[in-house]
Amino acid sequence: MEEDLRALLLDVPAITALVGPRVNFGRHPQGEPLPALVLTTVSDxxxxxxxxxxxxxxxxxxxxxxxxxYGEAKHLSRAVRQRLHGHAGGGFRALILEAERDLGAPEAPGRPFRVSLDFLVTYSA
Incomplete structure (x- = not known):
């Protein structure tokens, strides 16, 4: 599922125009530029x-x-939402946006902004 979800995101020109190949599970490599997407499997x-x-x-x-x-993070979140919410196909039966958190301004100057999206993913095992 992880590889297929990453490939689905990287197949969208509106997303890759912003992040290039920077779509990673777990963490964003230190020193790599932003914007980027970091995916975490919360439960399965x-x-x-x-x-x-x-x-x-x-x-x-x-x-x-x-x-x-902030504007970049929000723009990226909208592109992700547009691509994934309601998607079904391939091994995916359904991708549904359950929640979005706009975490606003970072605590310290120079820290990046983050918008988090939670998706419920039903897929073939």
Missing amino acids: REGLTLDGPDGLQRARVQIDCWADH
């Missing part, structure tokens, strides 16, 4: 019915849109 569980596993996984993925300026 096997789908079950009364008869046992249903062959689907249900994950929650947080996508952090990092940028030096």
